[in-house]
Amino acid sequence: MRRFIQKKSKEHPSWVTPYVKEYAGLFLLIIILSLLSAGCAAAMMYTAGALISKAALRPENILMIYVPIVLVRTFGFGKGVIQYAERLLSHSTILKVLGRMRVRMYQTIEPHVLTVRRSISTGRVLGLLAEDIERLQNLYLRALLPLCSSILIFGVGIVALGMYDVKFALLLGCFVGFLAFIIPCIALFSTMKRRQEWKDRRSRSYQELTDAVLGLTDWVMSGQSxxxxxxxxxxxxxxxxxxHYLRRYDWRLNWFVYSLSGLVIICMTLWAGTFAEAGKLDVVWIAAFGLIAFPLMDTLLRTSNAIMELPEYRRSIERIKQMEQDANMVAQEMKYQVTADEIKPFDNMASVMLELQEVGFRYPDTKEWAVRQVNLQIPQGKKVAILGRSGSGKSTLLQLIQGSILSSEGSVLINGVTAQANQNRLFSFLNQSPYLFDTSVANNIRLACPDADDKQIHQVIQMVGLDRLIDSLPQGIHTSMQEAGSRFSGGERQRIALARVLLQDRPIVLLDEPTVGLDPITEKKLIDTILDLLKDRSLVWVTHHLTGLEQMDEIIFMEDGFVKMRGSHQTLMANERYRNLYELDHFSYLL
Ligand SMILES: Nc1ncnc2c1ncn2[C@@H]1O[C@H](COP(=O)(O)OP(=O)(O)OP(=O)(O)O)[C@@H](O)[C@H]1O
Structure with missing residues (x-):
């Protein structure tokens, strides 16, 4: 358990403790509710036992039976209601925690999206992480909370029994502790290797299948399917x-533990019998002591599932942490260490001047320059398109502009300050495949600005022209993405991502081929919307297509890292090579 709680440092805070601390009050309330629910179940059985015994005697007064009957009903009813309240509260709390985790993950990866994309495919990474994060809800619901409740019930039960008979309480405590806590740990360690192997095989075959599906055409074409x-x-x-082996093992283990738990009930009844014989206990309470053990053992034995699942949660946390570290590391590897002097946050976000002076970049351990001698000025609101063949240096230039990598020569300045120093506040990013999480439409848009209210969400949805579609969904912006996801086309997904960008309200927007894969008409409409909605912002747009270039202020052609041709659409039209390319692209668009 310590491994879950402790693994943290200032730079990499834990993925569990901050949320437990933040919602400590709610967590405590859930544990109290679960104790009360177990208490009601125990009290119901206890009074039921007493009732049965009393009814077997000849009661002097009908009230002697009637009071326990009312109590049994009250506890029975209370158990159901409290358990329901506990479930509602725990799910609502966990959903809050998951929401915070998703935002944290998005905010970790989003600033480095250009660099991370090189080594890890963002959409798939986010997909994997979303799955892992979702799994963490079980860490709270099925492990942490039940374990806390069980330990408390165990402690309270033993102390209460100790008030009657210390020796018996200690003996029973050891036995129950062995059943509920030690046996599951032994079972877990003895099958750990196989469990690990099963998980590895499963994730390997999942990866293989994903690869195969992605490359389905190639498999079929090569006749190797x-x-x-x-x-x-x-x-x-x-x-x-x-x-199969593990399931059989778990089934046998449960059978063994539950059979032994029967012994606890027998022991309790025998102990109550001898206690009554010695005249220390009224004979009617014998059955009560026997029956109370049923619900308590049932709650305690749930810990075995929680313990068995701990490694699974640990791996999820490790994967998430690893990804967080990878995202930071990939960016750090090429990152410039900003000196304190350079971190001068500037206030005038409405007027940002981006400047590249003789910028060059060489990747570590390579001789070739990926980008060389690039000069560029982008005052607020200027629109620049970057074109070029694959490998010509477009993405590297975009990363240099964003400040996620440091130029090997020359400088990238924003209002005279290094771009990297203000990176998180300046840039929005729209790429080829925005990821939509399995949460509501509103939450997907709100990801970029967690404080945005529903009114602002509606506003940006309307701006990107999705209002009619979203209003037609069963619960509007609160419809879950799983239900709505299949209804969104590629263009509509991009519009949702654009809504995120609008909500972020940053002065510079980097577009990395956001229209790839769209049909020409949808592409044209999307470009028009982007240019219309982002008219006050600076745009740097990496593209292979010449559609929409008429609306750009400057077009830059990259070749082998150098800027080979530049100018506005009108001036470039005088250049035969550009004119040919434009006509070719425009012709294919008209087709
Ligand atoms: N991480 C890296 N390590 C070493 N070389 C790299 C790395 N990333 C890119 N390069 C090289 O730098 C050059 C420019 O690559 P870059 O990705 O910027 O081109 P691009 O024009 O964006 O290509 P594409 O259109 O295919 O994305 C290429 O020769 C590429 O092989």
């Missing part, structure tokens, strides 16, 4: 065998 299917089947069968 049968080969792949057979190999995949073999992997699946091997992991099914391990899974």
């Amino acid at each position: 049968r080969l792949f299917i057979e190999k995949f089947k073999r992997t699946q069968q091997a992991s099914a065998r391990i899974n």
Whole structure:
């Protein structure tokens, strides 16, 4: 458990403790509710036991039976209501925690999106992380909270029993502790290797399948699809065998633990019997002591599931942390260490001057320059397009502008300050495949600005022209993405990402081929919307297409890292090469 709680440092805070601290009050309330619910169940059985015993005697007064009947009903009713309240509260709290985690993940990756994209495919990374983060809800719901409640119930139960008989309480405490806590730990360690192997195989085969689906056409074209299917089947069968073994093991373990828990009930009844014989306990309470053990053991034995699942949660946390570190590391590797003098946040966000002076960049351990001698001035509101063949240096130039990598020579300045120093406040980014999370439409847009209210969300939705579509969804902006996701086309997904950018309200927007994969008409409409909505912002747009270039202030052609041709659309039209390219691209668009 310490491994879950402790692994943190100032730079990499834990993915569990900050949220537990932040919602400590709610967590405490959930634990109290779960204790009350277990208490009601125990009290119900206890009074039911007393009632049965009393009813077997000849009561002097009908009230002797009637009071326990009312109590049994009250506790029975209370258990259901409190348990329901506990579930509602715990799910609502966990959803709040998950929301915070998603925003944190987005904010970690978003500033480095240009550099991270090089080594890790962003959409897939975010997908994986969303899955892992979702799994963490079970860490709270099925592990941390039940474990806390069980430990408390265990402690309170033993202390209460100790008030009658210390020796028996200690003996029973050891036995129950062994059943509820020690046996699951032993079982976990003895099967750890196999569990790990099963998880590894499963994720490997998932990766293989994803790869195969992505490259389906190539498999079919090469006539090797049968080969792949057979190999995949073999992997699946091997992991099914391990899974079968583990399920049988878990089933036997549960059977063993629950059988032994029967012993606890027998011990309690026998102890209450001898206690009554010695005249220390009224005989009617014998059954009560026997029955109270049922609900308490049931709650305690749930810890075994929680303990068995701990490694799974640990791996999820490790993967998330790893990704967080990778994202920072990839960016740091090429990053410039900003000196304190350079971190001068400037206030005038409405007028930002971006300037590249003789900028050059060489990737570590390479001889070739990826970008060389680039000069560029982008005053607020200027629109610049960067074109060039694959490998000509466009993305590297975009990263230099964003400040996520440091120029090897020359400088990138924003209002005279290094871009990197103000990176998080200056740039928005729109790429080829914006990721939509499995949460509501509103939350997907709000990701870029967690404080935005519903009114602002509606406003940006209207601006990007999605209001009719979103209003037609069953719950409008609160419709879950899972329900709505399939209804969004590529262009509409880009519009949602554009709504995020609008909400972010940053002076410079970097566009990395956001229209790739769209049909020409949708592409043209999207470009018009982007240029219209972002008219006050500076734009740096990496593209392979010449559609929409008429509206740009400057077009830059990159070749082998150098700027080979530049100018406005009108001036470049005088250049035969540009005119040919434009006509070719425009002709294909008209087709
Ligand atoms: N991380 C890296 N390490 C070493 N070389 C790199 C790295 N990233 C890019 N390069 C090289 O730098 C040059 C410019 O690459 P860059 O990605 O900027 O080109 P691009 O025009 O954006 O290409 P594309 O259109 O395919 O994205 C290429 O020769 C590329 O191989």
